[in-house]
Amino acid sequence: MSRDVQGENLGPQLPLALRYPPDQRFDSFIAPPEGVIPALAALATAADADWVYLAGASRTGKTHLALAVCAAAEQSGRRAVYLPLAAAAGRLRDALDALEGNDVMALDGLDAIAGTREDEVALFDFHNRARASGVNVLYTARGIPGDIGLVLPDLRSRLQQCLRVMLDPLSDEDRREVLRDRAQRRGLVLEDAALDWLLTRTDRDLGALVALLDKLDRASLAAQRRITVPFLRQVL
Structure with a gap:
């Protein structure tokens, strides 16, 4: 599993080949949990797919799969964007507003904004808008919603409604x-x-x-x- 992280530029989109390196695809993910690749492929390509919450320790492949979702979405003709939340911490509302208009969004690293109420409120508002407008969303974090230090109960409740997938460390x-x-x-x-x-x-x-x-x-x-x-x- 590759663990490359996208750059912090939230401005103009880069070409697909630069945004989503070829190493980071579904078919190059080693030992996925049962059912996770079909669920993520559906999220990337189907308008009515379940949203997914990927949880796992560092270096278990969360970023790899987040980038793979975006690559699969764009290859199917949908607009997709990957956002490393560590790059947007403290200004999440502006970052999310700037990225509206996509069909699929992968928000990587919820831990980075957990505990910052302003960012959590921004994410809660985004979550509701995305649901209403039919955007598909992938979240990743090191733990389940109740274990990453979120202070907004309503946000925890929304995240708990996603299909949850746990990634284990590699053998x-x-x-x-x-x-x-x-x-x-x-x-x-x-x-x-x-x-x-x-x-x-x-x-x-x-x-x-x-x-x-x-x-x-x-x-x-x-x-x-x-x-x-x-x-x-x-x-x-």
Whole structure:
């Protein structure tokens, strides 16, 4: 699972290829909970789909799926936007007002605005408007609505009405599969021995591992060498 986060620019839209990197699609999400991909695909493409609330610890794939929803929506001809709420904290009403007119909205990281009453009121108002106008919304957070520090009871109540999906941390085998998938998408071959070396001797955080893979890709191209254990020892 890729964990890239969109930039903080809330202004002009970027081209689809830049907004939604190809690594972050439904088909590249490893070990999804049962039913989550169909639910998110419906949210992206169907006007009457259930709204979804994705909950999970850091690095469980929430941003990956939020970006995948937006990519799927635009590929089906719908207007979509991804908003990292940390980038809009303290000015959420203005940010949401600026993004009206979309068919699908992915609001990533509710934790960032939880406890700030002005932002929570803005989100509550947005939620009601979006319901009334037929916009589909995806929320993500590190916990369920009652556990992330929201101070507005009415907002908690609205969020609890969404279809809730819990994402679990990846197992070691899932991490291995993510790295193998990312390597293949870059045209790299990672032997099992090299994968074992990476998973046992480097930061086990998946985001750090994927970033490390980018570094190894560049080093491999520069040295014109395959990624083997001796090469890993030399580079790292």
